Amino acid sequence: MxxxxxxxxxxxxxxxxxxxxxxxxxxxxxxxxxxxxxxxxxxxxxxxxxxxxxxxxxxxxxxxxxxxxxxxxxxxxxxxxxxxxxxxxxxxxxxxxxxxRAKRTFTGRIYSNNTVDQASVDTIARDLGTKMGATISLSYVASDFDGIRVEVDDLNVEINFSKSRLNAQLVEHILKAI
CATH class of the missing domain: 1.10.520.20 (N-terminal domain of the delta subunit of the F1F0-ATP synthase)
Structure with a gap:
């Protein structure tokens, strides 16, 4: 640092x-x-x-x-x-x-314990880039994260979708409905 x-x-x-x-x-x-x-x-x-x-x-x-x-x-x-x-x-x-930064071109990583194919990586990069008004290239990194986490450090962006969090929210929603 x-x-x-x-x-x-x-x-x-x-x-x-x-x-x-x-x-x-x-x-x-x-x-x-x-x-x-x-x-x-x-x-x-x-x-x-x-x-x-x-x-x-x-x-x-x-x-x-x-x-x-x-x-x-x-x-x-x-x-x-x-x-x-x-x-x-x-x-x-x-x-x-x-x-x-000057060109609005950034790199990031996708973490997951499941293999993410290159077509999916490219789609996520393109969609995120459109949303952020930038060109983003992502690379897949195998990890023990139970779901998918996308990080683009220079944009201070972290998006994650966790199976355990989804299950907890689903249970909470069902309990509220009862």
């Missing part, structure tokens, strides 16, 4: 100073660098006390050299000066979220 807050501080000026096309290029670039952090050997280098900060900075600069951007280079150098190169994955995720 702390990394997300710090990442927001670095992303905010980028959002204010760059146009949409530049932001999408930055997103692609940061996503590629963030992917490197998934590699164990890369993490060993980045977390090693034996490797100097300037060498770590140069490694990242070499990775983003194809962008030929002084903004990106200065940002990487600033992160290195402050010992925050490890924030790049969080910054990538935050930048993708901000671009999604």
């Amino acid at each position: 702390r990394n997300e807050l710090i990442a927001k501080r670095y992303i905010k000026p980028l959002m204010e100073s760059c146009d949409q096309a530049s932001l999408e290029n930055l997103s692609t670039l940061f996503s590629a660098v963030a992917k490197a952090y998934e590699n164990e050997k890369f993490n060993l280098i980045m977390n090693s006390n034996d490797v100097s900060s300037s060498a770590k900075c140069q490694l990242i600069l070499d990775m983003v050299a194809s962008a030929n951007s002084t903004v990106v280079n200065n940002l990487i150098k600033l992160l290195a000066e402050n010992g925050r190169l490890s924030l790049i994955p969080a910054m990538s995720e935050q930048l993708n979220r901000e671009i999604g």
Whole structure:
């Protein structure tokens, strides 16, 4: 959570100073660098006390050299000066979220203990997107939830339909009718 807050501080000026096309290029670039952090050997280098900060900075600069951007280079150098190169994955995720917000494109998850086929997932995403005035893509996640729960974090949306809650409401309704 702390990394997300710090990442927001670095992303905010980028959002204010760059146009949409530049932001999408930055997103692609940061996503590629963030992917490197998934590699164990890369993490060993980045977390090693034996490797100097300037060498770590140069490694990242070499990775983003194809962008030929002084903004990106200065940002990487600033992160290195402050010992925050490890924030790049969080910054990538935050930048993708901000671009999604600007385009009204969001991602979410469907949790259920029953398998939900892709056609149903797509239908739920389309209908929810229409209701919310956004484009939503959902992915199915197997869980032990007795029913279906849909979550779209960036929209602060959670919808759930629980079998146990339905049964309790049905019993309550029948008891009221008697």
